Amino acid sequence: MKEECVIYHTSSAEETVDLGRQLGEFLTRGDVISLAGELGSGKTWFTKGVGLGLGIARHMVITSPSFSLVNEYEGRHTLFHLDAYRLESLADFLMGRSLARNLARLQA
Numbered sequence: 106m107k108e109e110c111v112i113y114h115t116s117s118a119e120e121t122v123d124l125g126r127q128l129g130e131f132l133t134r135g136d137v138i139s140l141a142g143e144l145g146s147g148k149t150w151f152t153k154g155v156g157l158g159l160g161i162a163r164h165m166v167i168t169s170p171s172f173s174l175v176n177e178y179e180g181r182h183t184l185f186h187l188d189a190y191r192l193e194s195l196a197d198f199l200m201g202r203s204l205a206r207n208l209a210r211l212q213a
Contacts, residue, residue, distance in 0.1 A: 129158020
């Protein structure tokens with residue numbers, strides 16, 4: 106598996122959504138994106154853009170999965186939006202789940 110760290114800086118929520126949309130247009134089944142950042146740093150705005158790039162309907166409201174741990178959205182590929190912040194072990198959470206067959210976006 107190829108791992109790569111890329112850093113982009115945006116100046117507004119709109120720029121962050123647009124950056125996510127651009128990436129979402131290129132994602133394929135099985136791709137995994139992991140975002141890390143402080144509360145309020147734009148991780149969910151970015152994910153909203155990824156959803157748009159994956160063809161998830163604009164009226165679908167992509168929200169932070171802080172209390173549900175995982176939100177699922179249907180588009181060109183399924184977007185699994187996870188919040189791993191409160192988990193002790195991501196491996197334990199994923200045990201028995203087949204998230205790898207689709208697109209997963211991990212939020213740490």
